Amino acid sequence: MTTDRTPPKLRPATLALDGGLVPDPVTGAIAPGISMSVNNVFTPGAAGFSAEGADLTEQPYLYARWTNPTVRELERRVAALEGAEDALATATGVAAVAATFLTLLKAGDHLIVSDVCYAGAYELATRILPDLGIAVTPVNLSDLNAVQAAIRPETRLIHAESPCNPILRLTDLAGLSAIARAAGVLLSVDSTLATPVITRPLELGADLVIHSLTKFMNGHGDALGGVVCGARALIGRIRARAGVYLGASLSAHNAWAILRGIDTLFPRLRQSSETALILARHLEAHPAVTRVTYPGLESHPQHALARRQMALSGGMVAFQTADPEAMARRMADRFGVIHYAFSLGHQRSICVLIGTDEIQGSTYRMTGAALQEYRRWAGDGVFRLSVGLEDPEDLIEDLNRALQG
Numbered sequence: 001m002t003t004d005r006t007p008p009k010l011r012p013a014t015l016a017l018d019g020g021l022v023p024d025p026v027t028g029a030i031a032p033g034i035s036m037s038v039n040n041v042f043t044p045g046a047a048g049f050s051a052e053g054a055d056l057t058e059q060p061y062l063y064a065r066w067t068n069p070t071v072r073e074l075e076r077r078v079a080a081l082e083g084a085e086d087a088l089a090t091a092t093g094v095a096a097v098a099a100t101f102l103t104l105l106k107a108g109d110h111l112i113v114s115d116v117c118y119a120g121a122y123e124l125a126t127r128i129l130p131d132l133g134i135a136v137t138p139v140n141l142s143d144l145n146a147v148q149a150a151i152r153p154e155t156r157l158i159h160a161e162s163p164c165n166p167i168l169r170l171t172d173l174a175g176l177s178a179i180a181r182a183a184g185v186l187l188s189v190d191s192t193l194a195t196p197v198i199t200r201p202l203e204l205g206a207d208l209v210i211h212s213l214t215k216f217m218n219g220h221g222d223a224l225g226g227v228v229c230g231a232r233a234l235i236g237r238i239r240a241r242a243g244v245y246l247g248a249s250l251s252a253h254n255a256w257a258i259l260r261g262i263d264t265l266f267p268r269l270r271q272s273s274e275t276a277l278i279l280a281r282h283l284e285a286h287p288a289v290t291r292v293t294y295p296g297l298e299s300h301p302q303h304a305l306a307r308r309q310m311a312l313s314g315g316m317v318a319f320q321t322a323d324p325e326a327m328a329r330r331m332a333d334r335f336g337v338i339h340y341a342f343s344l345g346h347q348r349s350i351c352v353l354i355g356t357d358e359i360q361g362s363t364y365r366m367t368g369a370a371l372q373e374y375r376r377w378a379g380d381g382v383f384r385l386s387v388g389l390e391d392p393e394d395l396i397e398d399l400n401r402a403l404q405g
């Protein structure tokens with residue numbers, strides 16, 4: 001087990017391996033072990049028992065719902081990658097969003113949420129928070145004037161995504177941070193689709209960065225997890241409230257699996273970004289495809305922002321075809337390599353239709369100009385393709401099989 005020893009000068013790709021530095025002092029093991037114990041012995045009087053005010057993160061590890069050595073190792077690794085002082089790991093990505101909202105917002109406060117973001121986060125914000133007396137305004141965060149206009153004296157938090165799931169619209173995080181800062185409002189950024197390989201929101205002025213670790217960070221589709229990173233004091237507040245009372249603690253086993261996934265985060269993201277660009281170009285030239293949205297294509301409406309804000313173009317491609325529902329059935333029938341399934345960011349390619357009527361009915365419920373703007377990006381629906389590590393030629397052949405009438 002390692003201790004607080006992050007050397008200051010290592011580059012992010014090395015930090016993803018935790019520097020590869022210190023073997024276990026007892027056994028000499030290089031690979032991290034798992035500390036499965038729910039509780040650890042301690043010296044009476046050495047630690048506070050009350051969650052409020054006590055530092056729950058350091059030894060003794062009293063009880064694993066508060067903190068556990070393997071989970072702590074993951075928190076340190078992700079914090080180092082995001083350039084954050086601290087991080088709180090949670091059982092899922094949604095739990096990290098919930099932990100953030102339920103700590104930073106109380107009755108009478110106002111939240112601005114991206115009008116397009118992960119459905120679970122959006123539904124939590126727009127369905128659950130108002131019942132707690134929290135006002136919520138969905139805003140197209142790619143329109144900074146709209147953000148400015150939506151801020152109220154009681155606004156406490158702006159919650160953004162970039163690229164946003166599922167349409168891959170980008171948010172100008174530096175521009176948004178400047179507005180939030182000037183208004184004294186905190187900014188949380190769900191960076192699940194980007195990962196710290198591609199964008200580091202804290203460096204662009206955000207206060208908190210959130211990940212579903214279930215996706216690219218773990219990258220193997222075999223563990224759920226989430227994390228929120230930021231300044232020590234802010235993460236301490238989130239840990240002391242939601243980290244303890246939400247009860248959505250990450251298991252040591254999943255923390256270990258995700259640590260192993262993060263070891264290969266950089267090469268995986270480089271490979272899937274490279275393949276995604278090949279597929280995006282192929283799809284753009286395919287007669288059955290009516291539109292492709294990919295930050296790495298010159299045709300992306302925010303390509304200039306992508307070049308500024310994204311170190312790589314990422315592993316997600318959105319595309320449209322005529323009669324998307326028939327196409328979805330053909331994909332499910334004909335794919336031999338890609339999986340027709342939900343989720344994203346795994347080593348195996350996954351594709352799914354996010355139908356516009358369906359997601360509008362279940363989640364966003366937009367009307368008027370907002371709905372028109374959504375349709376301008378998504379038409380009747382986007383195929384959300386999460387590009388894995390397979391040979392690009394096999395993926396192209398698979399897509400062609402489905403796309404031919």
Ligand SMILES: Cc1ncc(COP(=O)(O)O)c(C=O)c1O
Nearest residue numbers: 092093094118165192212214225
């Ligand atoms: C951008 C984004 N944030 C959060 C989540 C939620 O993650 P989890 O399923 O780990 O709760 C997802 C899941 O798809 C996501 O795409």
